[in-house]
Amino acid sequence: MGFLITTLIFLVVGIIASLCVRICFSRGPSTNLLHLTLVITATICCWMMWAIVYIAQMNPLIVPILSETE
Amino acid sequence: MGESRGGGCCPPMDLMRSETMQLVQLIVPMESAHLTVSYLGDLGLVQFKDLNSEKSPFQRTYAAQIKRCGEMARKIRFFKDQMSKAEVLPKELLEKESDIDLDDVEVKLGELEAELVEINANNDKLQRSYNELMEYKLVLQKAGEFFSSAHRSATAQQREIESEDSQQAGDDLLESPLLQEKSVDSSKQVKLGFLTGLVPREKSMVFERILFRATRGNIFIRQTVIEEPVIDPSSGEKAEKNVFIVFYSGERAKSKILKICEAFGANRYPFSEDLGKQAQMITEVSGRLSELKTTIDAGLGHRNVLLQTIGDKFELWNLKVRKEKAIYHTLNMLSLDVTKKCLVAEGWSPVFASNEIQDALQRAAVDSNSQVGSIFQVLRTKESPPTYFRTNKFTSAIQEIVDAYGVAKYQEANPGVFTIVTFPFLFAVMFGDWGHGICILLATMYLILREKKLASQKLGDIMEMAFGGRYVILMMSLFSIYTGLIYNEFFSIPYPLFAPSAYDCRDASCSEATTIGLIKVRDTYPFGLDPVWHGTRSELPFLNSLKMKMSILLGVSQMNLGIIMSYFNARFFKSSVNIWFQFIPQMIFLNSLFGYLSVLIIIKWCTGSQADLYHVMIYMFLSPTDELGENQLFPHQKTVQLVLLFLALVSVPCMLLPKPFILKKQHEARHQGQSYAPLDETDESLHVETTGGSHGHEEFEFSEIFVHQLIHTIEFVLGAVSNTASYLRLWALSLAHSELSSVFYEKVLLLAWGYNNVFILIIGILVFIFATVGVLLVMETLSAFLHALRLHWVEFQNKFYEGDGYKFAPFTFIFTANEDE
Numbered sequence: 001m002g003f004l005i006t007t008l009i010f011l012v013v014g015i016i017a018s019l020c021v022r023i024c025f026s027r028g029p030s031t032n033l034l035h036l037t038l039v040i041t042a043t044i045c046c047w048m049m050w051a052i053v054y055i056a057q058m059n060p061l062i063v064p065i066l067s068e069t070e
Numbered sequence: 071m072g073e074s075r076g077g078g079c080c081p082p083m084d085l086m087r088s089e090t091m092q093l094v095q096l097i098v099p100m101e102s103a104h105l106t107v108s109y110l111g112d113l114g115l116v117q118f119k120d121l122n123s124e125k126s127p128f129q130r131t132y133a134a135q136i137k138r139c140g141e142m143a144r145k146i147r148f149f150k151d152q153m154s155k156a157e158v159l160p161k162e163l164l165e166k167e168s169d170i171d172l173d174d175v176e177v178k179l180g181e182l183e184a185e186l187v188e189i190n191a192n193n194d195k196l197q198r199s200y201n202e203l204m205e206y207k208l209v210l211q212k213a214g215e216f217f218s219s220a221h222r223s224a225t226a227q228q229r230e231i232e233s234e235d236s237q238q239a240g241d242d243l244l245e246s247p248l249l250q251e252k253s254v255d256s257s258k259q260v261k262l263g264f265l266t267g268l269v270p271r272e273k274s275m276v277f278e279r280i281l282f283r284a285t286r287g288n289i290f291i292r293q294t295v296i297e298e299p300v301i302d303p304s305s306g307e308k309a310e311k312n313v314f315i316v317f318y319s320g321e322r323a324k325s326k327i328l329k330i331c332e333a334f335g336a337n338r339y340p341f342s343e344d345l346g347k348q349a350q351m352i353t354e355v356s357g358r359l360s361e362l363k364t365t366i367d368a369g370l371g372h373r374n375v376l377l378q379t380i381g382d383k384f385e386l387w388n389l390k391v392r393k394e395k396a397i398y399h400t401l402n403m404l405s406l407d408v409t410k411k412c413l414v415a416e417g418w419s420p421v422f423a424s425n426e427i428q429d430a431l432q433r434a435a436v437d438s439n440s441q442v443g444s445i446f447q448v449l450r451t452k453e454s455p456p457t458y459f460r461t462n463k464f465t466s467a468i469q470e471i472v473d474a475y476g477v478a479k480y481q482e483a484n485p486g487v488f489t490i491v492t493f494p495f496l497f498a499v500m501f502g503d504w505g506h507g508i509c510i511l512l513a514t515m516y517l518i519l520r521e522k523k524l525a526s527q528k529l530g531d532i533m534e535m536a537f538g539g540r541y542v543i544l545m546m547s548l549f550s551i552y553t554g555l556i557y558n559e560f561f562s563i564p565y566p567l568f569a570p571s572a573y574d575c576r577d578a579s580c581s582e583a584t585t586i587g588l589i590k591v592r593d594t595y596p597f598g599l600d601p602v603w604h605g606t607r608s609e610l611p612f613l614n615s616l617k618m619k620m621s622i623l624l625g626v627s628q629m630n631l632g633i634i635m636s637y638f639n640a641r642f643f644k645s646s647v648n649i650w651f652q653f654i655p656q657m658i659f660l661n662s663l664f665g666y667l668s669v670l671i672i673i674k675w676c677t678g679s680q681a682d683l684y685h686v687m688i689y690m691f692l693s694p695t696d697e698l699g700e701n702q703l704f705p706h707q708k709t710v711q712l713v714l715l716f717l718a719l720v721s722v723p724c725m726l727l728p729k730p731f732i733l734k735k736q737h738e739a740r741h742q743g744q745s746y747a748p749l750d751e752t753d754e755s756l757h758v759e760t761t762g763g764s765h766g767h768e769e770f771e772f773s774e775i776f777v778h779q780l781i782h783t784i785e786f787v788l789g790a791v792s793n794t795a796s797y798l799r800l801w802a803l804s805l806a807h808s809e810l811s812s813v814f815y816e817k818v819l820l821l822a823w824g825y826n827n828v829f830i831l832i833i834g835i836l837v838f839i840f841a842t843v844g845v846l847l848v849m850e851t852l853s854a855f856l857h858a859l860r861l862h863w864v865e866f867q868n869k870f871y872e873g874d875g876y877k878f879a880p881f882t883f884i885f886t887a888n889e890d891e
């Protein structure tokens with residue numbers, strides 16, 4: 001559940017970022033496409049990293065064992 | 071007709087492929103040639119081809135002009151030298167200085183140089199006389215002292231003897247005739263000659279010894295030390311010297327002494343015994359010294375004024391001379407037409423610049439009052455054009471990084487597009503600490519905010535590189551802050567920023583926390599790594615497993631992106647053989663093995679199964695038909711694995727065999743109707759040859775193509791394993807970073823805190839800061855930068871990048887600061 005919600009949040013942030021870039025830096029169609037590509041790549045990279053770390057912790061096989069000195 | 075380069079498959083994207091370039095030919099009348107080249111240089115969008123490459127530099131048309139410019143450049147260098155010696159700074163060049171004529175500059179430079187050389191020579195002469203007189207003055211003083219002290223002791227002795235004499239009046243006259251003789255014969259002195267001068271201190275002992283030996287001990291020498299160093303007239307440098315005075319008898323001794331003085335570089339000065347004359351000499355010398363000083367000062371003042379006037383115009387002249395030299399070099403590259411009335415230029419230029427170029431030609435023709443305009447036409451050629459990317463200050467750094475590996479072939483996909491994001495991202499995966507990220511962000515914000523000022527300054531080598539890459543470092547720091555939040559490390563301290571930790575004790579007493587451990591009681595920690603892990607005993611096994619799997623997943627994604635880029639290249643160049651027999655087998659091979667591994671990783675994480683993935687992958691190859699038992703992650707896994715294995719094995723010969731045969735068939739089909747070479751069309755009135763013309767019959771060696779394909783296939787197959795493993799460096803470096811960071815925190819800062827002493831705490835903080843900046847912020851940054859670069863250059867780019875093009879180098883007047891020819 002938490003996974004889907006946060007994925008949706010990433011999606012929304014990505015869309016907002018693309019729109020912002022399109023509004024603030026609009027400079028012709030080929031340049032806009034470049035900006036869009038960069039924003040999408042960045043969003044996907046960030047999402048992938050978050051998703052990997054999240055999924056890895058969903059069903060852990062190792063649990064934290066505290067060290068002796070507290 | 072056979073020139074249709076690809077294109078039109080997907081909407082065009084900036085920076086993805088090189089700008090379309092065309093080979094243009096310019097026919098320029100002689101009188102407007104110079105101005106044309108000048109305006110084209112201002113435009114900076116034409117790369118001229120050298121049409122006179124067989125000619126030596128002396129055979130070219132404008133060799134004399136270049137020699138002229140070389141002379142002027144030499145004079146300018148001389149002026150710069152003199153100015154820096156006198157510490158005069160040249161005036162900064164304003165934007166719009168009026169245009170000056172080259173001949174005027176030449177004349178002026180000649181005049182000024184002659185004047186400056188003369189002033190310098192005079193100054194040197196005067197300075198030398200001044201130094202000699204200074205030495206003479208010292209000699210006069212010291213030798214005078216010597217004589218006066220000797221005279222004093224002699225008169226003292228004389229008085230003693232006389233008093234003695236008067237005591238022992240009668241007897242002694244008889245008993246000590248020598249003394250008498252001495253006192254009587256005071257007027258009849260032995261004729262001793264003497265020489266005075268200065269000798270360098272380090273040679274003084276040797277000097278004395280050699281004099282002694284050469285004259286068989288028949289000399290008397292006295293030396294006095296001069297306290298301050300003296301400026302030697304011949305060398306112009308300060309040296310430690312001694313004043314010496316040598317008494318000798320006889321002409322032979324004198325000549326020997328003279329020769330030895332010359333050999334030792336000891337300067338001699340005349341000295342008279344007479345006390346009155348000595349005083350006179352001293353006053354005379356002092357007078358001349360002050361005269362000379364005023365003259366020298368006046369001379370220096372005059373020179374400085376001259377240098378100031380030079381300094382005012384220096385930058386202007388410098389720029390003008392360099393521009394002219396560049397223009398003449400370019401003019402030398404143009405070929406002279408048969409009628410000797412116009413010059414022909416060939417060059418590469420981007421298609422979008424055609425209008426601007428024609429505009430420049432127009433203006434040049436008008437400005438030079440020529441009766442004919444210049445002609446601009448596009449040539450068709452099979453040569454490969456240079457690669458040109460239009461970059462701004464943000465993308466130019468990344469493009470340079472990509473070009474350092476190899477300049478893109480004309481119109482192939484530019485990895486720089488994705489590198490702008492993935493390079494800082496992979497750096498951040500290895501660097502992940504949001505505290506360190508903030509430090510780097512502050513440093514690079516300083517560079518960016520002071521951009522204008524720092525751009526005009528001359529920075530050192532290292533600062534130059536850091537300044538050039540400031541936008542890349544900015545991206546790196548932003549991504550590092552993000553991955554730092556995910557790894558939950560702030561100078562290695564974790565914080566529960568987004569929610570409380572998901573783990574808690576099994577029971578109220580927490581007795582088993584250090585033996586069996588905590589359990590997961592709440593939802594997964596929503597953003598990043600759970601903060602409880604730091605400092606636990608099972609931290610490393612968990613983190614290692616997580617980071618290794620993450621590296622594999624990220625690596626497989628990037629490699630897939632690389633292969634997809636090769637698909638775009640194949641589509642652009644309309645090479646369907648590349649799509650069917652390179653792209654598809656490569657995708658199938660990589661994904662049926664390592665894509666499958668990635669899927670297994672995700673399934674294992676989602677289901678929490680205890681399957682051993684090493685075992686699964688290895689036995690997929692060794693014994694694919696065995697039962698999986700407890701390593702089963704999803705139903706029908708065995709069948710799926712068999713299918714994937716089969717696909718992978720089939721795709722290898724698919725990569726290897728069909729392509730060479732198909733290429734051979736294509737080649738034969740293309741050259742079937744080409745037994746007759748077509749006639750060259752000459753529809754222009756001027757007979758113009760295109761240099762570097764068509765190849766004619768292309769060569770096709772089947773064995774070469776086959777071996778090439780074999781190598782490519784082997785490289786890909788073996789590379790699939792090695793490249794995937796290479797991505798594990800993402801894990802290794804991130805582990806190193808977090809361990810170093812945690813060591814510095816625990817063993818320096820916490821240790822210092824534990825002593826409860828302010829002094830030790832301050833020292834501890836200082837050590838912590840220096841260690842963090844030196845090791846983590848500088849060394850780790852460079853290290854992660856290097857490894858992220860390697861991952862891009864090798865693992866990402868060898869999937870699709872050829873990189874054997876050459877860069878577009880237009881003729882332009884933007885000189886770098888240290889371009890001195």
